[in-house]
Amino acid sequence: MLSLKPNRYVAQVVCSGLLSVLPVYASDSLSLTQRTLENGLSVYLQPDPSTPIVNVQVWYHVGSKNETPDRRGIAHLFEHMMFKGTKNIGPEEHSQLIHSVGGQDNAYTTEDVTVYYETVPSTRLHLALSLEAERMHLLDLTQATLDSEREVVKEEKRLRIDNNPILKTIERFRQLVFKVHPYAWTPAGYIEDLDLITLDDCKRFYQTYYQPRNATLIITGDIRLNETFLMVEKYFGHIPGHPLPTVKIPTEPSQRRLREEILRLPAQLPVVVMGYRIPGIRDPAIPNLEIIDRILSGGDSSRLVQRLVKRDRLAVTVGAFVEGMEDPGIYIVYAVSAPGTDMTRVRTAIIEEINQLGLKSVVAREVEAAKNQLTDRHIRSMEPVSGKGQGLGEAIVLHHNLSSFLNVTERYRMVTPGSIARTTRQYLTRNRLSVVTLLPTHRK
Amino acid sequence: MKTRSVILLSTLISGFATAQDFPLPQIDYQRLNNGLSVIIVTHREQPVINFDLLIQVGDEIDPPQKTGRSSLMAAVITKATERFSSLELSQKLDYVGSTLEAASSSHTFRLKGDSLLAHVQVLLDIFPEVLLHPTFPVDEIEIERERAITDTKANFDSPHLLASLYLRRLIFSARTPYGRYPSERTIKAITREDLLLVHQQIQAPQGAILVISGDVSPQDGLRWANEMFGRWKESQRSLPKTNEPLVTDKRRLIIVDKPDLTQSTIHIGHSSIRRSDPVYPTLQVLSQIFGGGGFSSRLMKTLRSDGGKTYGVASRYVSMLKAGTFGISLTTRNAETKNCLDLIFSEIDKIRQRGATEEEVDDAKRYLIGSYPMELEAPGQIADRLLYNLSFGLGIDYLRILPQQIGAVTQIQVNQAAKQYIRPDAATIIVVGNAKEIRPLLREYGAPTVIDYQTPLD
Numbered sequence: 048m049l050s051l052k053p054n055r056y057v058a059q060v061v062c063s064g065l066l067s068v069l070p071v072y073a074s075d076s077l078s079l080t081q082r083t084l085e086n087g088l089s090v091y092l093q094p095d096p097s098t099p100i101v102n103v104q105v106w107y108h109v110g111s112k113n114e115t116p117d118r119r120g121i122a123h124l125f126e127h128m129m130f131k132g133t134k135n136i137g138p139e140e141h142s143q144l145i146h147s148v149g150g151q152d153n154a155y156t157t158e159d160v161t162v163y164y165e166t167v168p169s170t171r172l173h174l175a176l177s178l179e180a181e182r183m184h185l186l187d188l189t190q191a192t193l194d195s196e197r198e199v200v201k202e203e204k205r206l207r208i209d210n211n212p213i214l215k216t217i218e219r220f221r222q223l224v225f226k227v228h229p230y231a232w233t234p235a236g237y238i239e240d241l242d243l244i245t246l247d248d249c250k251r252f253y254q255t256y257y258q259p260r261n262a263t264l265i266i267t268g269d270i271r272l273n274e275t276f277l278m279v280e281k282y283f284g285h286i287p288g289h290p291l292p293t294v295k296i297p298t299e300p301s302q303r304r305l306r307e308e309i310l311r312l313p314a315q316l317p318v319v320v321m322g323y324r325i326p327g328i329r330d331p332a333i334p335n336l337e338i339i340d341r342i343l344s345g346g347d348s349s350r351l352v353q354r355l356v357k358r359d360r361l362a363v364t365v366g367a368f369v370e371g372m373e374d375p376g377i378y379i380v381y382a383v384s385a386p387g388t389d390m391t392r393v394r395t396a397i398i399e400e401i402n403q404l405g406l407k408s409v410v411a412r413e414v415e416a417a418k419n420q421l422t423d424r425h426i427r428s429m430e431p432v433s434g435k436g437q438g439l440g441e442a443i444v445l446h447h448n449l450s451s452f453l454n455v456t457e458r459y460r461m462v463t464p465g466s467i468a469r470t471t472r473q474y475l476t477r478n479r480l481s482v483v484t485l486l487p488t489h490r491k
Numbered sequence: 492m493k494t495r496s497v498i499l500l501s502t503l504i505s506g507f508a509t510a511q512d513f514p515l516p517q518i519d520y521q522r523l524n525n526g527l528s529v530i531i532v533t534h535r536e537q538p539v540i541n542f543d544l545l546i547q548v549g550d551e552i553d554p555p556q557k558t559g560r561s562s563l564m565a566a567v568i569t570k571a572t573e574r575f576s577s578l579e580l581s582q583k584l585d586y587v588g589s590t591l592e593a594a595s596s597s598h599t600f601r602l603k604g605d606s607l608l609a610h611v612q613v614l615l616d617i618f619p620e621v622l623l624h625p626t627f628p629v630d631e632i633e634i635e636r637e638r639a640i641t642d643t644k645a646n647f648d649s650p651h652l653l654a655s656l657y658l659r660r661l662i663f664s665a666r667t668p669y670g671r672y673p674s675e676r677t678i679k680a681i682t683r684e685d686l687l688l689v690h691q692q693i694q695a696p697q698g699a700i701l702v703i704s705g706d707v708s709p710q711d712g713l714r715w716a717n718e719m720f721g722r723w724k725e726s727q728r729s730l731p732k733t734n735e736p737l738v739t740d741k742r743r744l745i746i747v748d749k750p751d752l753t754q755s756t757i758h759i760g761h762s763s764i765r766r767s768d769p770v771y772p773t774l775q776v777l778s779q780i781f782g783g784g785g786f787s788s789r790l791m792k793t794l795r796s797d798g799g800k801t802y803g804v805a806s807r808y809v810s811m812l813k814a815g816t817f818g819i820s821l822t823t824r825n826a827e828t829k830n831c832l833d834l835i836f837s838e839i840d841k842i843r844q845r846g847a848t849e850e851e852v853d854d855a856k857r858y859l860i861g862s863y864p865m866e867l868e869a870p871g872q873i874a875d876r877l878l879y880n881l882s883f884g885l886g887i888d889y890l891r892i893l894p895q896q897i898g899a900v901t902q903i904q905v906n907q908a909a910k911q912y913i914r915p916d917a918a919t920i921i922v923v924g925n926a927k928e929i930r931p932l933l934r935e936y937g938a939p940t941v942i943d944y945q946t947p948l949d
Contacts, residue, residue, distance in 0.1 A: 097536050098868050099513065130786070139796045142786035147854045149861010168861055198799035205754045206802050206822050212648055313751040315644040346590075347570075347581035356634060357577070363638045385641050416586040423588030423607050426537050430869035 079439070079453070080272055086288035087260030090279050091439055093267040095432055101268030102432040103175040104164040105183070106440045108263075109256035111234040112158045112296055112374065119229075120236015121244050123156040124200045125252050129163065130154075131192040134185040138192060141178050148174060156234045159373045160444055166433055169269035173278055179264075180282035183257060188249050197241055204235045212314035212485060220320045220483040223306050224377055228299040259288040265439050268432040299324075299375060306481040311488045317384050318485040319393050322377040323475050325369070328445055331461075335470040336369050336378055338462045339404060341417035343367050343380070348416075350400050355382060361393045373445060378475065390484045398477075405471035409464045418459045425455040513864040513894075516873065519709040520887060526697030527720050530877060530887065531712030532704035534870035538608040540705040542618050543874045545882060546693045549598040551668035551733045553689075559639060559673025560681050561595035564627075564689040566635040568593050568602075572617075573624040577631055580617065587613050591621065597668055598812045599882050600693045605871065608706045611715075619719040623694075627686050640675050647945055650756035650923040651820065653747055656948055657921045658758045658818060661745065667736040669814060672948050694726035700881055704870035736814045738762045740917035744936045748926035749944040755828040755924035759835065760818030761917045766810035766883040772896035773904045774808045774912055779855035780847045780905070781838070781913070782806025782819055787854065789842065790819065793834050800827045800834075808912075812883065817912065825925060829932040832920065839915045846906030860894045 080092045111122045132138040145152040150167035152175075163182075165175040208214045218233055225231035264283070266275060302324055326332050343351045344367040355362040362382040370377040380401070382393050428434045442452030451458045516534040523529060553560040569591050571577040584591055587610035593602045602622055606614040646652050656672055663670030701720065703712040740761040764770060775783075782790035782805050790804045804821035823831045847855075867873050867890070880889045922929055926941050933939060 095536075098864055100865055100868070139786040139792070143854075146784060146787045146858045146862075149858050149863075151862055151865060166865055168864075195797070195799035199795055199802055202754070202800075202822065202824065203802040205824065210650060210752050210754055210822075313749075315647050316641055346585035348578060348585040353578070357630075360634070360637075363634075363641045383641070383645075385637055386644065412586070416582075416588075419586060419607075419610070420588035426539060426607060427605075430537055430539070430871070431865075432868065 079449070082276060084259065084280065084284055086284065086286055087258075088283050088286070088288065089263045089443070090276070091263065091265045091443065092270060092272055092275055093265070093435060093439065094270050094272060095267055095435065096269045098432070099169045099269045100166055100432060101169045101172045101175070101266060101270055102164065102166045102436045103172070103179060104162055104265045104433075104436040104440055105179050106263040106265065106444045107161045107163075107256055108159070108261050108444055109161055110157050110159040111232060111236070112229040112372075113256065113294060114229055114232075114236070116229075117240060118244055118248060119232045119240040120200065120204070120234070121240075121248060121252055122161060123234045123236060124197065124241060124244060125249060126154050126156045126161050126163075127196045127200055128188060128192065128249060129182050129186065131189075131196060132187045133181045134187055136178065136181055141182065144174060144178065150175065158230055158234060160440075162440060164433065164436065166268075172266070172270065172275065173282075176278055176282045180286065183259070183262065183283070184286045186253055186257070188246060188253065190246050193244075193246055193249060197244065201238050201241055204238060204241070208233070208235050212312045212487075213318055215312060216310055216318060216320055216483055216485040219308065219310055220322060220481065223308055223483060224322055224324065224481045225299055227297045228374060229296060230299070230372060230374065230376075255292060259283065259286050260291055263440065263444050265436045265443070267435045267439070296374065302479055302481075305477050307484075308482070309484045309486060311486050314485060314487040316386060317388055317390050317487060319382050319384075319390050319397075319482065320485075321380045321394065321397060321480060321482045322370070324479040325376050325378050325474050327374050327376065328371040329373075329447055332470050332474060333369065333371055334459050335462050335466050336474065337421060338414060338417040338459060339467055339471060339475070340367050340369050340378070341420045342404065342409060342413050342467070343400065345417060345420045350403070351380070351397065354400050355393065355396055359392075359396055361388060361396055365397075371445075386487065390486070394482060394484070398480075401471065401475050405468055405475070407464065407468045409467050411464060414462060414464055414467065418456075418462070421459060422455050513867075515867065515890060516870070517709070518877075518887060519712070521713055521716075523696070523717060523721060525721070525723055525725070526699075527716070527723065528700045529713060529716040530700065530702045530874075531707060531709045532702060532870050532873050532877070533707060533709060533712075534704060534873065535706045538706045539870070540606050540608055540611045540614065540703070540707055541871045541874055542602075542604045542614060543702045543704070543871075543878060544602045544618075544622065544699060545702075545878045546600045546695060546699045547598060547882060548600055548693050548695070548730065549596050551597050552692065552731050553668070555665070555671060556677060557681050557685060558671045558677040560685050561600065561689050562673065563632070563635060563639055563678065563681055564686045565593040565595040565600060566639065567627050567631050567686060568625045568690065569621050570631040570635075571626045571628050572620045573626060574620060575617070577628065580621075583613055583617060589614055591617065593621075601878070615715055615719060619723070623723060625690065627683055627690070629683060632683055632686065636678055636681070639673060639678050643672070643674055643678070650749065650752060650754070650822070651758075653749075653944060654756050654758040654820065654921045654923045655818070657745060657747060657923075657942075658760050658919060659816065660948060661743070661919050661921075662738060662740065662760065662762050662816060663736050663814070664739060668733065669736050669811065674947050676947070691726050692728050692730060694724075694728065696720065696723045697725055700878060702874040702877055704874040738814065740914070740919070742916055742918060742920075742937075744920045744933060744939040745922070746926045746929060746933075746939045746941045747921060747923040747944050748941050749923055750925050750927065752924045753825065754822045755825055755831075755922050755929055756820075756822045757828065757831060758818055758820045758921045759832075759918050760816050761914050761919065763808055763815040763817040763912060764810055765812060765814050768810070770908060770912070771808075771810060772893070773900050773908045775859060775897060776852060776855045776900045777847070777905050777908050777912070778806055778808050779859060780851045781842055781909075784855060784858060787858065789838055790835065793838055794821065794823075794831060798830075798834065800831055804831075804835075825928045826932075828922060828924070828929050829935070832933070832936065836915055839913055842909045843913060843915075846909060847902065849902050852900070852902045852905050856897055856900060859897045863894050
């Protein structure tokens, strides 16, 4: 029996009958409907009949920030274990079944969430849902699959980080920025910790985090609302939900002074990675920082490209992004230069450009350009159904703010040249800055 | 709910095939008086517009000593024009959030631009301007030259890229465009006059194709095409002749020594079919079964799922205009290098001798056909696929024909193809890694040639 109740975060939802589903948002291009099952699973449906495919995403609110310092990498290792079979499905059979109907599937782990997704022909929605439901509560965790998958994850870590000088620099950079908080390590973890993870660790992790109350199910694409809610109830409704434990994640103390380090690695090109400590993703400063980011690095006319690439010829590539996370994050600026470049000059030029923003140098046209760029990016991200699901997931699970996804203009309405100067002076300061410089050691 | 229909006005269409059960947006075709083919893809879900122009001239006309010339021209062409300085151009584009980029492949030049519908006027103004009236300022050439040189250096930090460069080099040799790469030496040899020459060589509306896709009616799209390129004229140009690729396939082992690596990156491959070869759809099914299908593939099952030896292993046929390659790639910890090679060659023997099962063939076909609409979701994806097809002489209707061809592939064809198109005795083996550790493990595979990873590839 279908039994759904409104979600806490979306007050507009009204449960007015078994098959009556009211939208939380509707426009010509996007309508979104939400219900919460009795077991706590939050379900969002967004019909888009333009292509006969459907995207299913299950967002578990667990990532590497939920790890302890002696089990760094378990969240990501566990993501791999979710493909290793359940009570009724053999190892890797999940993906094979999805492929055999022409579908695609995968998963990813971040610091804050672990996301599983399938895109399937819309006639096969029931397959994707039944498989996700199966592994939400009937995962078969064995020593043999753990041993084998641990090796796979170690290979992934070697491939992505240990044998990649730029990502190795980022790994070191995280350790410099965060001394206490689990953001000090990336979801890839460390090989020495991966080797320590036991089957019991995995079982505890599964029991704690993989359950309806810690999950959000997002379905976008060619679906009919009532039929889909019935299907969701059928596959997920019986899975027991239980209260989530209170997990205390260490708070990172304030940074008081500039932190810097030089890393020498076998590499071809010098790189500088700079990061300013910024608030968490739900803080009102974040939209300002996103606009700042575009002014600094959005296209060839941006301030950093004009200064470092075009005028001073100090870098061949300069970029920046807001590493927005639930707990306080980082605004990262990086530059890649030609061999032999004085990287101190690169760093100085970047800091000078950032400091300029605090001196009320930004004009309204630059802010407008930044808003246009972010609007364009937002609209383009919604072109594939998987992009809509991704955007919804971030807005619901991470931002706790659907309106920021649904109305991008509103998100940046309050940003002005004045607010940019204030935000710069507050957050992009020397005492919040960490810098890692990669200097190549390769022989000429 | 929007309805999608198919109205094809194309003169490129030769006998439209039976409709498949996936929808495509409305696609219209017109040829302008100057010979430019214009395709309008009306896809109105999001208020976005994409312009995508293809000219059938690419890197293969670059002289060997100036390899990288076409790519450098593509990097600079979008930087400044007769009406707009570099700063003005980028300010105009960045103000509205539009992007504009050009790229050169072995046989094509592409210019792509996108914009929100509300700002399309900016793109309408700039898109033809950069193609027809670029100024190639010296300072922009130097910035892009430096970037191109550092790109070639960065290749040495990527074991997979290094392995794939060596594999192509050994199969096609430096005497053939498919085996040549830009280096610091060749990039430094390129002059501004060289870029002007390449620019002249791409001034050819006859044979060029413009796709306008997104929130646009066929009428508006055609009007925009005429506004932008109605007066575009063929230049006086002569294109150098290009030769058929030289191919050397033989069993050999090359170790590219990079002592700091903790993994071996292995690429195994040989030459294969050009894109026009009719066996192409069969090889797509074969590859899906053997190593192309993620967790569903045999290689992935043996090396990752059962063995935990690698994060990922894949095989792939890459088909170009005049030739192609078949390749297998993976990374593994040093100690497993030989075991992985043994397992790969054992899987090759199995599929060549025993073939694929009917169930495997059916699953692979279902995946390739079923996932096809996912590759054609957004208007930009459709434009990309159309231009890819058309650049190989396949018609507009090939969008629908490919899944039909896949559907018609039989188990017998797949198993014949496995014998003929996976050739272990002709396979070059490249291992990028720590030679000191890897070499002793690979004695059974013959005496290797060991190359320092920083050896220039020019």
